[in-house]
Amino acid sequence: MHYRKIGQTSLDVSVIGVGTWQFGGEWGVDFTQKEVDQVLDQAKDEGINLIDTAECYGDHLSEELIGDYLSRDKREDWIVATKFGHHFHSAFERTRHVQPDEVLKQLDRSLKALKTDHIDLYQSHSLTDEEFRNDDLWTMLDKQKQAGKIRYLGLSLQNDPSIHQAEQAKARGADALQVVYNRLTRTPEEELFPIAEKNNLGILARVPLASGYLSGKYKPGDTFKANDVRSRYDQDEQNQMLEKVEKISREEVPEGVSMATWALAWCLQHDAVTTVIPGCKTPEQVRKNASAAQLDIVSEAHPQFVR
Numbered sequence: 001m002h003y004r005k006i007g008q009t010s011l012d013v014s015v016i017g018v019g020t021w022q023f024g025g026e027w028g029v030d031f032t033q034k035e036v037d038q039v040l041d042q043a044k045d046e047g048i049n050l051i052d053t054a055e056c057y058g059d060h061l062s063e064e065l066i067g068d069y070l071s072r073d074k075r076e077d078w079i080v081a082t083k084f085g086h087h088f089h090s091a092f093e094r095t096r097h098v099q100p101d102e103v104l105k106q107l108d109r110s111l112k113a114l115k116t117d118h119i120d121l122y123q124s125h126s127l128t129d130e131e132f133r134n135d136d137l138w139t140m141l142d143k144q145k146q147a148g149k150i151r152y153l154g155l156s157l158q159n160d161p162s163i164h165q166a167e168q169a170k171a172r173g174a175d176a177l178q179v180v181y182n183r184l185t186r187t188p189e190e191e192l193f194p195i196a197e198k199n200n201l202g203i204l205a206r207v208p209l210a211s212g213y214l215s216g217k218y219k220p221g222d223t224f225k226a227n228d229v230r231s232r233y234d235q236d237e238q239n240q241m242l243e244k245v246e247k248i249s250r251e252e253v254p255e256g257v258s259m260a261t262w263a264l265a266w267c268l269q270h271d272a273v274t275t276v277i278p279g280c281k282t283p284e285q286v287r288k289n290a291s292a293a294q295l296d297i298v299s300e301a302h303p304q305f306v307r
Contacts, residue, residue, distance in 0.1 A: 001047030002293050004274045006202030007175040009152045011120060013079050015268055015293050017050030018043050018286070019206060019277040023065050024058030024088070029281055036065040040073075042283035046290035050079045052178075052204065052277045053114075054125060054156075055106050056086040056094050063113035071115040081204070082110050083156050085125035098124075098131045100140040107144060123154035123178055132165050138172045145173070154178060154204070161188060166195045176202040181273065182210045183248060183266050184241065193272035202274040208267045209260055209278050213241050216249065216259030257295065260285075264292035 003012045018040070023031050040051070053062045063082060070078065084106045086094045097106065110119065122141070124132070131137075132155075144150045154176035155169055161179050169177060177196055179188050182205070196203050209215050245259075253262045260278075267276045280286045 001290065003049075004202075006121070006152070006204075006274050008200045009175045009202070011079050011152065011202075013050040013275050014048045015275050016046075016048055016264065016290050017052055017204070017275050017277040018048060019279040020051060020053040020062045020066060021057045022279045022281055023053070023062035024056075025061065026057070031065060033065060033068055037069055038283050039280060039286055040066070040069050042286040043290075044073075044077065046286060048286070048290060049077060050081065050275055050277065052081045052206070054083040054086075055110055056083075056088040056125070059088045060109055060113040061088075063110055067113050067115035075116055079120045080114060080116065081121035081123060081154070082114070082119055083123045083125035084110070085127060085131075096131075098127060098134070098137065100134070100136045103137060104140060104144070107149060111149060118149055118151060120151045121154050121176060122150045122152070123156040123176070124174075125156050126158040127155075127165070128158075129162055129164050132162070132168070132172075142173055152176070154202075156204075156206075157192075161192050163191050163195070166192050166201070167199075169201055170199050174201070176204060176274070178204040178206055178277075180207045181205040181267055181270075182208045183214060183252075183263055184210045184244065188272075189270065193270065196272050203272050205267045205273050205276045208264050208276040210241070210245075210263075212279075213238075213245050214248075214259060214263040216245075258288060261288055261292045261295055264289060265295040268292065 002015045004015055005012050022029065023036055051066055053066055084103045085096060085098050087097050088094055111117065141150065141153060153174045155165055155174050156178035157165060159180050166177055179192060181188050193203065249259055253259050264276050264278060267273055278289050280289055
């Protein structure tokens with residue numbers, strides 16, 4: 001495993017992390033504590049030290065499963081990132097809660113669920129620009145940093161990331177940006193990554209496997225279970241995406257390399273990216289994800305990534 005520092009923080013994170021939205025039960029699997037333990041045990045064996053979760057992956061359910069594990073492991077071995085701003089009601093309903101008093105309650109509930117006295121990276125969760133401009137929110141969060149409940153702040157930006165928020169991140173005390181970035185979604189390269197590099201902001205690349213489409217497991221026409229969030233996506237758009245994935249697989253993925261491993265390594269080649277946080281349902285998926293840290297890709301199709 002390799003490690004990179006998040007921006008100007010003291011957090012040395014593994015370049016492969018563990019994304020844990022799936023632990024909230026919205027990706028077609030209801031996880032037991034034993035299954036979560038197995039995933040995190042494998043992550044630790046691979047040298048992974050970053051766990052990314054959120055308040056609304058289930059109603060703090062993902063955090064609770066992680067917290068139970070952390071209570072039996074060495075907390076200092078892990079960098080735990082979570083988020084604020086939403087409340088989970090069901091797989092199809094979340095409400096927004098971004099006022100300072102509401103966020104403080106979320107923070108305390110996350111600390112309780114995670115069974116920890118501090119969160120290493122506390123991230124806003126897809127705030128609108130209007131919500132972001134709330135000075136009282138950031139004043140409250142700064143006080144929580146001073147109190148030791150939070151080590152560092154970050155911004156987890158919406159799928160269409162706000163350039164304004166990226167530009168103002170440092171002024172709000174944030175050291176990291178979390179964005180959707182993968183071989184199918186490259187828009188952050190245009191404006192956001194240059195801002196991050198200029199301002200020494202770490203980048204956590206979420207959805208690096210494009211919600212599983214870059215895993216190589218799915219073909220055009222495939223459908224998903226009713227309790228899988230991907231069942232909500234437009235079928236025609238899914239087919240078009242999977243057709244593009246098949247073309248990428250033929251033209252860009254080296255022979256003998258799994259598409260998922262290649263897709264993670266592809267993200268890590270950009271200098272702005274600190275770490276990728278793929279979801280994983282099994283220890284075997286963790287192992288394959290971790291192997292991307294050792295994969296050196298030189299792509300003629302993307303010479304800007306050649307070292």
